[in-house]
Amino acid sequence: MIDDAPKIRVADDFRRPRPDQLAALHGVPTGFVVDALAGSGGLDYRIKPVVTGQHAFCGPAVTCRAGPADNLAVFAALVHLQPGDVIAAAADGHTGCAITGDLLLGMARNCGAAAFVTDGCVRDVPGIRDVGLPCFAAGVTPNSPAREGPGTVGLPIVLAGVAIATGDILIGDQDGVVVVPFDRIDETIARLDKVRAAEAELDAKVKAGLRLPPFLKG
Numbered sequence: 001m002i003d004d005a006p007k008i009r010v011a012d013d014f015r016r017p018r019p020d021q022l023a024a025l026h027g028v029p030t031g032f033v034v035d036a037l038a039g040s041g042g043l044d045y046r047i048k049p050v051v052t053g054q055h056a057f058c059g060p061a062v063t064c065r066a067g068p069a070d071n072l073a074v075f076a077a078l079v080h081l082q083p084g085d086v087i088a089a090a091a092d093g094h095t096g097c098a099i100t101g102d103l104l105l106g107m108a109r110n111c112g113a114a115a116f117v118t119d120g121c122v123r124d125v126p127g128i129r130d131v132g133l134p135c136f137a138a139g140v141t142p143n144s145p146a147r148e149g150p151g152t153v154g155l156p157i158v159l160a161g162v163a164i165a166t167g168d169i170l171i172g173d174q175d176g177v178v179v180v181p182f183d184r185i186d187e188t189i190a191r192l193d194k195v196r197a198a199e200a201e202l203d204a205k206v207k208a209g210l211r212l213p214p215f216l217k218g
Contacts, residue, residue: 011154068094073151083112091120097143102127
């Protein structure tokens with residue numbers, strides 16, 4: 001027999017990256033960040049901005065696992081938000097109902113959230129547009145969730161095929177969302193100069209008429 005689980009399990013510690021680390025990654029295109037991570041780190045391609053034009057963000061993840069058809073853990077995550085945090089809400093990929101709507105996202109914004117990311121669906125798109133909080137999801141549906149739990153806040157999750165821990169940096173733009181693991185933040189930042197230089201060099205050559213990449217030339 002399985003004992004009844006607590007409604008919400010909460011992590012003992014909520015680590016966060018340093019302000020200088022966040023500043024170094026703010027505004028960096030997700031493609032550049034992936035290249036600095038050696039080609040990985042992006043969430044599943046279906047996780048995209050719900051509202052066109054509301055997509056750019058960079059902030060530390062506060063994780064929650066709500067599971068399918070439930071959003072009690074998302075509400076519980078509000079208690080632990082600090083300004084600039086990004087809620088990463090795992091719905092186990094369930095798309096039969098929304099995990100949040102405009103009112104919950106409005107509360108998240110009022111608590112200081114910088115963005116909301118889920119592998120589930122959301123609803124109330126006109127209201128989400130008015131809230132103005134970047135919201136990335138697998139889709140949109142009017143169906144509503146329960147609020148019963150169980151769930152977790154601050155513990156490791158898997159969201160859209162990528163492991164995320166509280167304190168990892170999430171970066172979003174029109175291409176999607178990238179996860180920079182907490183232990184690889186400085187390494188990623190250090191590699192960005194090389195990535196930027198390589199991109200700028202090849203971009204200049206393409207604009208000057210380059211027809212074939214160097215690796216194709218004998």
